[in-house]
Amino acid sequence: MRNLIPNIPAEIDFGPKTYAVELVQELESSEHVRLNGNHLADWSKMRLDADLEEQHVYVVLWHEIIHAILTPPELNDENKIDELLLEAMVSAIAYGIVEVLDRNPDLVQYRGRRG
Numbered sequence: 001m002r003n004l005i006p007n008i009p010a011e012i013d014f015g016p017k018t019y020a021v022e023l024v025q026e027l028e029s030s031e032h033v034r035l036n037g038n039h040l041a042d043w044s045k046m047r048l049d050a051d052l053e054e055q056h057v058y059v060v061l062w063h064e065i066i067h068a069i070l071t072p073p074e075l076n077d078e079n080k081i082d083e084l085l086l087e088a089m090v091s092a093i094a095y096g097i098v099e100v101l102d103r104n105p106d107l108v109q110y111r112g113r114r115g
């Protein structure tokens with residue numbers, strides 16, 4: 001597999017899972033729609049299109065991380081929110097996190113007091 005994305009984490013550790021970050025050529029949904037990324041909770045994978053421009057990789061990875069955060073077991077079929085609303089929210093949060101981290105480097109270092 002061609003890897004044009006340097007220094008991308010191989011794994012994201014979150015909740016009870018460690019997600020493998022995979023680069024996929026011509027990433028598509030099961031309906032054959034071209035995707036920038038997707039999050040496969042059942043397979044503990046976050047997949048990114050291998051041809052993403054580097055400037056988009058970070059925000060797409062954050063997008064998939066937020067999908068993982070917003071996929072707790074209690075969000076089942078009965079109380080799922082609308083897919084379009086979910087995508088809009090996930091995108092807004094991902095772009096927001098990336099912008100906050102980019103514009104506030106001190107925040108990246110600051111971890112607060114824990115425990």
Ligand SMILES: [Zn+2]
Binds near residue numbers: 063067087090
């Ligand atoms: Zn999404």
